[in-house]
Amino acid sequence: MPRRSARRATVIGGGPNGLAAAVSLARAGYAVHVLEAAAAVGGGVRSEEGPLPGFVSDVCSAVHPAAYASPFFRAFGRDRIDWIVPEASYAHPLDGGRSAIAWRDLDRTADALGTDARAWRALLRPLTRRIDALVETTGSSLLQVPPHPVTALRYGLRMLEQGTAMSARTFRGEEAAALFAGVAAHANAALPSPGAAAAGLLLAAHGHAGGWAYPRGGAQRIADALVDDLRAHGGTIETDAGVGDLSSLDWGDPARGDVLVLAGSPRLALTLRDVPAAYAGALRRYRYGAAAAKVDFALDGPVPWADPAVALAPTVHVGGTRDEIRASENAVAQGRVSAAPYVLVVQPSVLDATRAPEGKHVLWSYIHVPANSDLDATELITRQIARFAPGFRDRILASRAVAARDRVRTNPAEIGGDIFGGAFTIVQALRRPVVARSPWRTPMPGVYLASASTPPGPGVNGMAGWHAARTVLADAGERVSLADLFG
Template identity: 65%
Template sequence: MAAHATVVGSGPNGLTAAAVLARAGLRVRVLEAADTIGGGLRTEALTLPGFRHDVGSAVHPAALTSPIFRALGLHRVVSWLNPDASYAHPLDRGPAAIAWRDIDRTADDLGPDGRAWLAMTRPLARHINELVTFTGDQLIRMPRHPLTAVRYGLRVLEQGTGLGAASFRTPRAAALLAGAMAHANTWMPSLASAAAGLLLTAQAHAGGWPVPHGGAQTIAEALAADIRAHGGVIETGTRVTSLDDLDWGDPAAGDLLILDTSPRLMLTASALPTAYARAVRHYRYGPGVMKVDVALAGPIPWRDPNVGRAPTVHLGGTREEIIAAEREVNRGRIPARPYVLAVQPSVIDPTRAPAGKAVLWAYTHVPLDSPTDATAAVLAQVERFAPGVRDLILAVHSSTAVTRAHTNPAEIGGDISGGAFTLAQAIRRPVVSRHPWRTPLPGVYLASSSTPPGPGVHGMSGWHAARTALGDAAGLPVTLDDVFGDD
């Protein structure tokens, strides 16, 4: 009889691990606390009937370049809507900066900074698969493509130390990179923020920043269909609060427990070694997010119409303004003019709102565990670059960092990244190990974004956890070819 695998949590990593293990012949059961699957991959009517809002992630640059998603065939079963403009960054004066999918068009638009932009991003975009292979795994190892890793590392040093900003002569190019770097939700400039921003920018010019037709939920549904097609089952409304109380099988018989959760759930296991428990308790969480979803009577009236061509928009002004705002958050304060990550999926996906109307998805960074509702500050930043947008508002749904933590236990304090995104915690995630997905408990593996490669909808943490578990059972390394063959 095949061994059992119990997966706790149905976020993208949990569903990916479950799909891999089901394809490998294990009898898989997924347990999800909410009434619907997906974790951060959910789409709901948060405001008014007919308006569909992504609860968590909305745009998925990492999904297109993910090796495990390609192996699972998600590019065939999910309908990706890929805009010509990956992201936009409006400024108070002059035209907005646009990261077009066409890198040469982007360089032309940036004028005197075009050559510097190409020098920074083209080598990374051209070797995006090699770059993703490097960034999509534990960093404590010899890179498979050392030239790409070195090239990326040098760019990270330039931008992470702030020295690279001197290569830009205009505010537009500097802001265009800063907006991407701010996704890291960490101190700026820093090596961690530069690493995130450069990877995202390379993806913007390689595969693009796509929106799934119908919303993020379709990614979760595609993974769930793969699990069920290979004999797995998914149980919703099942909250796991203690590993000691969870009946998941016998590790001696090859049974597995995969946790797409915060590492803190490990602390509920009485057999957890003291040293590992101490490491989990010392693992740090970063700032949280406060999210706003808006139903609009029409498209957002951006001052620069080109901004309406990009589903993703970074709001916050100049590079200096964004750095100042992110530093305020990391000092435990909420800035008056915050950095806002906004998404307008209606510009490319007509299923998200009734005809002629639109939805806006936006979040800003706030201190960990913040109960503050920053809706007014978020909407003020939108109004700053799109005068008159307030007149189009039909309904607003807001969720604070505290609310998000209550709704999704994996988001400790509203931290959607699975832990503070710093250089130290890129290596210690949540422990220093060549195989951090393996825990000291027999048969138990951690698959969440609290393990490498960290945040993002890419499923790679789930793949590494499943691969490690299968490798431990087989006594030898497991590769994608071993699981998928010629699929």
């Protein structure tokens, strides 16, 4: 495409969606400048050294099945990143040295679930077989006509089944019930609920299709690949450049075709001049959800799981039975923290030796907490992991905790410590952040939204950024596909 250097694109936020929008617009000929509040670019895909020298911890996301399956990243080029695709997508330890493992091989997973083998296959095989159609169906605004109606119907019916009291009848055994509860609990929502079921079904389907991949060297590698491409196409990035008020920002002239792309909280748009009252009201009604309290550990060896098979899965859901996980997540929904919380654990160094010194390991973990919580989750997480890995406490060399209320200091988009860009409910899937077929476009000339607060919502997939860029180009009279820009 011919370069149109007269047209400027200013992108606020250098996370995966902001960078996806920036790369797309730069390739389409815009002069792109990214403003990032933190000292390093990456947002939800940032990595840093710690808790000790030589250990590499991910600041936010750590495992990226959505990125690996994303149409944006497929077009961008997955081979730009050294992906690790484990055979075991996720594990779920249980008391008594037992565990359930979600292998990438669906039949291997189901066969180990005994009496629930048939139910596991019936729940997930139709979605796994149509994973590309499912990704496309869930990858845009739900107010549009679904591109794959049959897949959308199957997904919707299973969501209603697993998101209501009917879910109690799906599995008879403790292992299968816990295995699905652990993946549904990613949504940080009440259980059972349609929103949590939707998230769990999509994530579980990814686990049996492409797998729960993650980049060798840390999540930062995703940001690095995008930054390299942006700079190769003339884009620039400015860090330590937080913008709290857009009213005085010189981002250009929309009459000339200049655009402002907001890849953080939509609340920032309220600082613009002349925001229509109805739109401002809709943004104020948009609701943020519960938060995450995170702890990184440096370990003097691998986690000593009671069942050694758990060490085969980089991602581990720690929390016990389905009933225990539901009690933990429902406590958070009621503004409390359970004494035995659900813990999302990632042990990347079991397959990635670059993440820790030889013989050592790094562990990433968080629990769900109410918004703005100041809780240091170190002891709660340590106790829960040690329940299923006796001796874990003795392996700890150092730890570093980040309370929910402190997350906004490194990522202004994480309001109250909400890492999903808004409460994950069915209502807010339709109103994200406003009810519109193209919610990436705002009523303010030249201003667009490109964060996880817009469809398709949370998850490192770059699609909100791509949709924002595509909308910019459509408004400029250009119908552009991913293949046009990256083919």
